[in-house]
Amino acid sequence: MSRTDGRPTRKSRVTQATLVRKARALLAYKPADVSPQRRVQRRYTMRLWSVRHARFLEWFYARFADLFLTLHPLWNAIGYRRAEKPVKFVERNVKGLMFDCRMCGQCILSSTGMSCPMNCPKQLRNGPCGGVRANGNCEVEPDMPCVWVKAWEGSQKMRNHDAILAVQKPVDQSLRETSAWLRVTAQATAQREKARETA
Numbered sequence: 001m002s003r004t005d006g007r008p009t010r011k012s013r014v015t016q017a018t019l020v021r022k023a024r025a026l027l028a029y030k031p032a033d034v035s036p037q038r039r040v041q042r043r044y045t046m047r048l049w050s051v052r053h054a055r056f057l058e059w060f061y062a063r064f065a066d067l068f069l070t071l072h073p074l075w076n077a078i079g080y081r082r083a084e085k086p087v088k089f090v091e092r093n094v095k096g097l098m099f100d101c102r103m104c105g106q107c108i109l110s111s112t113g114m115s116c117p118m119n120c121p122k123q124l125r126n127g128p129c130g131g132v133r134a135n136g137n138c139e140v141e142p143d144m145p146c147v148w149v150k151a152w153e154g155s156q157k158m159r160n161h162d163a164i165l166a167v168q169k170p171v172d173q174s175l176r177e178t179s180a181w182l183r184v185t186a187q188a189t190a191q192r193e194k195a196r197e198t199a
């Protein structure tokens, strides 16, 4: 029996939590890890893996960018506009899985140690704010490692480790939800053609 103020009486001290615990003991399935803290940290597992393997990803991306550039006649034949939808779909899913990409359309992963700066709650593109915690985590999201602390770690593994020192332009919001892969390819092609004309 409960009191009118809602608190259990001395006789009915069986709380909801006790009932849940008893019911759980009867189940065959016992989860190995039910810590909410661990579960939150697991969300960052892939992006931290990418930072740890920044050198390999830098190498891989260089080859991938070359392949995309080689395919320029194909993109041209299809039309960059028409190619955008399927390319964007693949880009969103691959980079979403590996870097928690937010599709800013102006990718600077190769300058930030493969740590996406758009995951910073303040979306800072030129280094951390003054609120990094003593354990290297974010001041806004205490369970998340600061993306700029990770960016520095990742950049130091890369061949082009000084790229992180370059000052980045402010984000152009009009490029959100567009394909950075196609933009980089189109820019590289334009530069290549310009260089050919000058020569």
Ligand code: SF4
Pocket (backbone or CB within 6 Å): 095, 099, 100, 101, 102, 103, 104, 105, 106, 107, 108, 109, 116, 117, 118, 180
């Ligand atoms: S910098 Fe932009 S395009 Fe690159 S991973 Fe981050 S949100 Fe995606």
